[in-house]
Amino acid sequence: MATYTQERAAELRENIGAVLNAIDSAAGPSVKPRLVAISKLKPASDIQALYDAGYRHFGENYIQELADKAAILPKDIQWHFVGSLQSNKAKLAASIPNLYCLETLSSIKVADLLERSISDRPALNVYLQVNTSGEDSKSGLSPLTQNRDELLQLALHVKRSCPHLNLLGLMTIGSFESSHDTSNPNPDFTCLKQSRDELRRKLVEAGLECNDLELSMGMSADFEQATREGSSSVRVGTRIFGERPRKN
Numbered sequence: 417m418a419t420y421t422q423e424r425a426a427e428l429r430e431n432i433g434a435v436l437n438a439i440d441s442a443a444g445p446s447v448k449p450r451l452v453a454i455s456k457l458k459p460a461s462d463i464q465a466l467y468d469a470g471y472r473h474f475g476e477n478y479i480q481e482l483a484d485k486a487a488i489l490p491k492d493i494q495w496h497f498v499g500s501l502q503s504n505k506a507k508l509a510a511s512i513p514n515l516y517c518l519e520t521l522s523s524i525k526v527a528d529l530l531e532r533s534i535s536d537r538p539a540l541n542v543y544l545q546v547n548t549s550g551e552d553s554k555s556g557l558s559p560l561t562q563n564r565d566e567l568l569q570l571a572l573h574v575k576r577s578c579p580h581l582n583l584l585g586l587m588t589i590g591s592f593e594s595s596h597d598t599s600n601p602n603p604d605f606t607c608l609k610q611s612r613d614e615l616r617r618k619l620v621e622a623g624l625e626c627n628d629l630e631l632s633m634g635m636s637a638d639f640e641q642a643t644r645e646g647s648s649s650v651r652v653g654t655r656i657f658g659e660r661p662r663k664n
């Protein structure tokens with residue numbers, strides 16, 4: 417693996433420090449969200465530099481890239497997968513021993529494939545992805561309402577039939593417009609919170625034990641607002657690593 421320059425390492429430390437400070441002031445006395453550094457399309461040396469500065473939570477968008485990086489980077493990194501997982505890649509995802517959380521689960525089919533592929537590791541944390549903006553371009557299940565309960569069905573399936581998966585919470589990407597309008601409560605965040613509260617109520621109603629469910633929301637443009645609105649985990653790429661190269 418290419419080693420990093422001290423100059424680049426200092427730049428990355430400064431960037432992530434600024435993000436952490438912004439999270440601190442946005443959180444005030446409330447519990448701070450976890451910061452996941454989204455390192456997709458950035459070199460492993462960048463991740464190593466932040467690892468050496470003490471950071472452990474990193475996120476990737478392409479499962480093969482995550483697997484390749486996980487193989488050469490320290491084994492106590494806690495990886496988050498934030499991209500869409502095709503069913504033919506479920507086995508690969510399940511084989512990564514330090515995959516901490518799959519943030520984009522949105523089908524029973526993939527849940528079953530993961531469940532069958534996992535054996536000798538602790539339960540894999542999953543977030544269910546919710547398409548809070550309703551945009552066709554976004555993945556995820558519909559928010560939980562009286563007429564749409566696919567989110568509940570998947571949560572029930574994970575709880576009842578997937579002992580190797582741990583339902584940790586819900587995740588949304590949200591619309592570009594909402595993420596760049598910081599004047600109002602962000603409708604995507606409000607929607608995700610409503611789905612979380614409703615889901616928890618239904619799970620308890622179904623007689624299932626249910627810890628508080630986390631919320632993964634907030635990216636470079638809106639992680640401060642997400643923090644103010646109760647996010648448990650923010651996913652920040654550009655503000656830490658700089659602009660990404662185009663993926664061809």
Ligand SMILES: *Cc1c(COP(=O)(O)O)cnc(C)c1O
Nearest residue numbers: 454477498635636651652653654
């Ligand atoms: C790329 C990506 C991020 C990070 O985006 P930035 O705007 O660069 O902070 C967060 N979440 C997901 C799902 C992503 O794909």
